[in-house]
Amino acid sequence: MSTELPPNRSREWFDTPELYGWLRRAAFKAEGFSESSYEGKPIIGICNTWSELTHCNSHLRDLAQSVKIGVWQAGGFPMEFPVMSLGEYNMKPTTMLYRNLLSMDVEESITANPLDGVVLLGGCDKTTPALLMGAASADIPAILVTGGPQLKGNWKGEELGSCTDCRRYEVELRAGTIDEDDWAELQSCIVRSNGHCMTMGTASTMGTMGEALGMSLPGNAAIPAVDSRRKQHAEEAGRQIVKNVSSDLTPSRIMDEKAFDNAIKCLHAIGGSTNAIVHLTAIAGRVGIDLSLERFDELSKTTPFLLNLKPSGQYLMEDFYYAGGVPALMGRIESILDLDNITVTGRTLGENIAGHLVHNEDIIRPMSNPLDPEGGLAVLYGNIAPTGAVIKPTAASPDLMVHKGKAIVFEDHDDLGNRIDDPDLEVSPDDILVMKNSGPIGGPGIPEWGFLPIPKKILATGVRDMVRLSDARMSGTAFGTVVVHVTPESAGGGPLSAIRDGDMIELDVPNRKLNLLVTDEELAERLNAHKNRAPDFKRGYKWLHAQHILQADKGCDFDFLRAESLQSD
Numbered sequence: 001m002s003t004e005l006p007p008n009r010s011r012e013w014f015d016t017p018e019l020y021g022w023l024r025r026a027a028f029k030a031e032g033f034s035e036s037s038y039e040g041k042p043i044i045g046i047c048n049t050w051s052e053l054t055h056c057n058s059h060l061r062d063l064a065q066s067v068k069i070g071v072w073q074a075g076g077f078p079m080e081f082p083v084m085s086l087g088e089y090n091m092k093p094t095t096m097l098y099r100n101l102l103s104m105d106v107e108e109s110i111t112a113n114p115l116d117g118v119v120l121l122g123g124c125d126k127t128t129p130a131l132l133m134g135a136a137s138a139d140i141p142a143i144l145v146t147g148g149p150q151l152k153g154n155w156k157g158e159e160l161g162s163c164t165d166c167r168r169y170e171v172e173l174r175a176g177t178i179d180e181d182d183w184a185e186l187q188s189c190i191v192r193s194n195g196h197c198m199t200m201g202t203a204s205t206m207g208t209m210g211e212a213l214g215m216s217l218p219g220n221a222a223i224p225a226v227d228s229r230r231k232q233h234a235e236e237a238g239r240q241i242v243k244n245v246s247s248d249l250t251p252s253r254i255m256d257e258k259a260f261d262n263a264i265k266c267l268h269a270i271g272g273s274t275n276a277i278v279h280l281t282a283i284a285g286r287v288g289i290d291l292s293l294e295r296f297d298e299l300s301k302t303t304p305f306l307l308n309l310k311p312s313g314q315y316l317m318e319d320f321y322y323a324g325g326v327p328a329l330m331g332r333i334e335s336i337l338d339l340d341n342i343t344v345t346g347r348t349l350g351e352n353i354a355g356h357l358v359h360n361e362d363i364i365r366p367m368s369n370p371l372d373p374e375g376g377l378a379v380l381y382g383n384i385a386p387t388g389a390v391i392k393p394t395a396a397s398p399d400l401m402v403h404k405g406k407a408i409v410f411e412d413h414d415d416l417g418n419r420i421d422d423p424d425l426e427v428s429p430d431d432i433l434v435m436k437n438s439g440p441i442g443g444p445g446i447p448e449w450g451f452l453p454i455p456k457k458i459l460a461t462g463v464r465d466m467v468r469l470s471d472a473r474m475s476g477t478a479f480g481t482v483v484v485h486v487t488p489e490s491a492g493g494g495p496l497s498a499i500r501d502g503d504m505i506e507l508d509v510p511n512r513k514l515n516l517l518v519t520d521e522e523l524a525e526r527l528n529a530h531k532n533r534a535p536d537f538k539r540g541y542k543w544l545h546a547q548h549i550l551q552a553d554k555g556c557d558f559d560f561l562r563a564e565s566l567q568s569d
């Protein structure tokens, strides 16, 4: 029996009698690679979101060297290439505006070039989902390697998490319990190394999702960025991708419905970021799976919250790594996972996590002693959010989970900035802060503005949380009783746009309700009078975004990027 494998995809670029095959060889020679470097070998792309403008990913060129060593060892030929990078701290108005653009860059860079497999290097919040979205659409063998979390912050002996504790101390600065000198000192103490935010924020959550989906080698998410084992891990990914090319282990073979269920269960067990709902929905859409918000909520009710990490808990990613990381966490919930799913190791999820032990019972709780019997995220519906809104109960105040309050309305983010600390603002701790026009179209880009600041006059009374409501997103590192992703968004005439100062709003998280307490007739009348507030872009990427962006319940992908099977939705 012949064991001959089909020719690698990349051969199409070289095995051509025309001038172009000759030129492509000449181009590789110009870089110092003779034909023996790549003839008969799979060409492995290293898709790199490195950038000095993205501090979380600034070490990824170094990590790429380790991937290359692994690829060479396994008989492949590595070629590193850059794609757009999305840095949370620097990009305005929000990296989320550009997540889909990066995903297109990834897909087109892969498909247009002579590549047989790809290792995806990301880390900062939007880079990881964009890499997975692009790789899912390109659908050649791919492995995700993230840059890993930063070391723990430390200030005056207190361990600090970026950026949960940046936000906490900013509140204390506004409340006057720390001073400007403290604030300046904190700036040097909180981000101490390469890597992404080391709480269970969006970056750590999406790294975990990569493992849960089966797109990363076991252990990837939690290895600290500067731990030597991160480089060893990257080297192993380089070796593995060569094997995956020969077995044609593509993302569409790995990321099926069961893989997404596994990821969602993991998301609830870790108390992960609300942003993961949007990102997982978008990734699923690329492989033809229409994930619904209902599915996230159903699985929340049957998955315990086990991982004691900030912002919902006490510890940080470095602690999680020493406690056993994602394989140990998944071992805790193996009875509710689908263990037969194939992963990038070429083995099943069950084989990957077998034998991984928990080394700290307070960090990774057993199912018999959860932090909460239900998962970390809940989906709300009602006349404010007919197609859904999201809250993270694990990071919220238990006494506000059922709450009725008077709306204090801000028309947009600028209005909020101008008035939130106005001494004349009539507001009490029981009120509900509402911000409009911050969704996918209105923001634009659904910025992370959902963590509305508590008015200074309320902070002065010692109160640190209020119910907040918007069509924006919330940073995964943030906390509080914050309802986000209200859909449909207000700029396009969603019911959020109809809320007025003084209206009563009812939040009931146990019963998944979010309602404006006015009559249906009154609400309809207000909505009829709605004036479109969407920004009017005339050209360029922002125009494209406005034409094609989907709402948060559909993952905020562009309609034309979802799999063909979902195009008619």
Ligand code: FES
Pocket (backbone or CB within 6 Å): 056, 087, 088, 089, 123, 124, 125, 163, 196, 197, 201, 203
């Ligand atoms: Fe990059 Fe937080 S700023 S992950």
